[in-house]
Amino acid sequence: MGRGKNFFKVKKYLGRILLVLTQVIFVWALYTTSFYENSSLSILHYLRASAFCFCLLLQACQIRASISDPGEVRQKSIPLKLLLFHEMYDRKCRQCNSWKPPRAHHCKRCKKCIFKMDHHCVWINNCIGALNQKYFVLFLFYLLLFILTVLGIHTIGICDYFMRSKRKILSIIMTMTITKFQIYSILVIIFCFTIIISQMLLNQITAIRDNQTAVESIQDKFGRQQFFVNNFKQVFGDQEWYHWLLPTKPKLKLNYAEIVYAQELDNFDTEFVEDILYDETNPANIHFAEFMLDNYSKQKQ
Ligand SMILES: [Zn+2]
Numbered sequence: 001m002g003r004g005k006n007f008f009k010v011k012k013y014l015g016r017i018l019l020v021l022t023q024v025i026f027v028w029a030l031y032t033t034s035f036y037e038n039s040s041l042s043i044l045h046y047l048r049a050s051a052f053c054f055c056l057l058l059q060a061c062q063i064r065a066s067i068s069d070p071g072e073v074r075q076k077s078i079p080l081k082l083l084l085f086h087e088m089y090d091r092k093c094r095q096c097n098s099w100k101p102p103r104a105h106h107c108k109r110c111k112k113c114i115f116k117m118d119h120h121c122v123w124i125n126n127c128i129g130a131l132n133q134k135y136f137v138l139f140l141f142y143l144l145l146f147i148l149t150v151l152g153i154h155t156i157g158i159c160d161y162f163m164r165s166k167r168k169i170l171s172i173i174m175t176m177t178i179t180k181f182q183i184y185s186i187l188v189i190i191f192c193f194t195i196i197i198s199q200m201l202l203n204q205i206t207a208i209r210d211n212q213t214a215v216e217s218i219q220d221k222f223g224r225q226q227f228f229v230n231n232f233k234q235v236f237g238d239q240e241w242y243h244w245l246l247p248t249k250p251k252l253k254l255n256y257a258e259i260v261y262a263q264e265l266d267n268f269d270t271e272f273v274e275d276i277l278y279d280e281t282n283p284a285n286i287h288f289a290e291f292m293l294d295n296y297s298k299q300k301q
């Protein structure tokens with residue numbers, strides 16, 4: 001028992017260390033762009049300013065994703081109105097004893113049920129769920145822009161240096177200095193990161209398009225099929241477009257009543273059970289806001 005506890009403690013600290021380590025790497029990557037500050041090429045100055053902005057944005061997104069509530073389910077019993085459909089909704093989490101909406105999943109690392117849990121991210125040191133997925137996607141997006149900008153700065157800077165230098169290219173490459181060592185290291189890191197981050201971003205875009213979390217994709221299930229813009233607003237919030245680009249809190253109207261569907265129902269003409277349960281134009285119907293308010297009032301108590 002004691003060993004298990006220690007193991008979780010080590011994992012907890014490891015998560016924090018990874019988070020700080022990645023932030024240090026971003027700042028260092030930004031610092032390496034200063035090697036060309038004496039260059040006469042104006043494009044390098046514009047790119048450096050862009051890299052600085054991307055770095056600030058990605059750090060803000062990473063921190064917000066890390067400290068935000070990913071969508072913890074605090075409801076201990078089935079909401080009264082859903083009791084009527086209880087064979088579909090009567091589920092309790094065996095680990096944390098919470099009522100478990102169909103699209104919630106228990107995270108063993110966080111020890112709680114998370115609504116629309118996608119995965120537990122070690123780089124963020126938090127779960128990625130309904131309430132913080134926006135920050136995570138933006139983090140990946142700005143990280144990709146940042147590393148591509150840094151790559152552009154180094155490529156242009158190195159070419160410019162070679163063109164101005166009268167020495168042979170091979171002899172320049174072979175003589176090692178601390179500056180060159182840093183440039184080589186950052187290029188290797190950028191190469192690895194570009195592949196990993198592009199793949200992660202693509203996975204997230206696919207998850208939003210299909211309204212399917214990583215957990216549901218393993219279980220071969222998915223949320224209701226609807227147009228991309230509706231799925232997008234479920235993650236990025238239904239508000240002015242510029243909020244979609246900033247790490248501001250998304251205005252979300254999540255639906256605890258939403259159920260997960262089997263693959264066979266995958267078409268746009270299907271009548272969804274939620275449509276019957278859940279009609280915004282009819283106030284007599286079940287509305288998510290009630291559950292969400294319940295949840296937040298419990299959080300404050
Ligand atoms: Zn649970």
Ligand SMILES: [Zn+2]
Binds near residue numbers: 108127
């Ligand atoms: Zn977690």
